[in-house]
Amino acid sequence: MISFVSDNYFLCKGIPSTVFFVSYVSNILEIKRLCYLNNPNSVIVAIENEVLRVRTTSLLRDLSTPHIVMLDEIKKDTAVKIESGIYSSLRSSMKYISNLANNREKVKQTYLTNREYDFFKLAHLSNHRIARLMNISEKTTSAYRIRVRNKLNLRSSNHLLMCRALNTINIASESE
The missing domain is CATH 3.40.50 (Rossmann fold)
Structure with a gap:
């Protein structure tokens, strides 16, 4: 059922x-x-x-x-x-x-790398702020945004959409 x-x-x-x-x-x-x-x-x-x-x-x-x-x-x-x-x-x-x-x-299992997951937790912030917090360039931040959006089949890389998806998905890395 x-x-x-x-x-x-x-x-x-x-x-x-x-x-x-x-x-x-x-x-x-x-x-x-x-x-x-x-x-x-x-x-x-x-x-x-x-x-x-x-x-x-x-x-x-x-x-x-x-x-x-x-x-x-x-x-x-x-x-x-x-x-x-x-x-x-x-x-x-x-x-x-x-x-x-x-x-x-x-359905194929989807995995985020530790670094992608770290980015995903910060996705509600601006690229500039994320770059400073993760010690990476803004270009790399943009690449992470696109990669995570594609892996999770999100319609947009909009900050709020990614944040809502994170709250719901609650990926395994959080509990490890």
């Missing part, structure tokens, strides 16, 4: 219930109840509230539940696998997401 959870009522109504077990959620207790009672094989997370989305992905990671997180920041019909989570676009078709949920093993 594949569960689809969202804090957007209208999005939930538009998802075919023949393909997914659709749940509208508004708080972490509803997410916990869903995970413990239904014990889904996989969960598709399309939660717009950043705090709720981060707490949900943390819970799913702790429960070792395979999950796909849909983010507006990622390019349409692309996916990135980081640790146990797959990240795809909110703009992706349900056919693509369903195929992704059923063929998780085909």
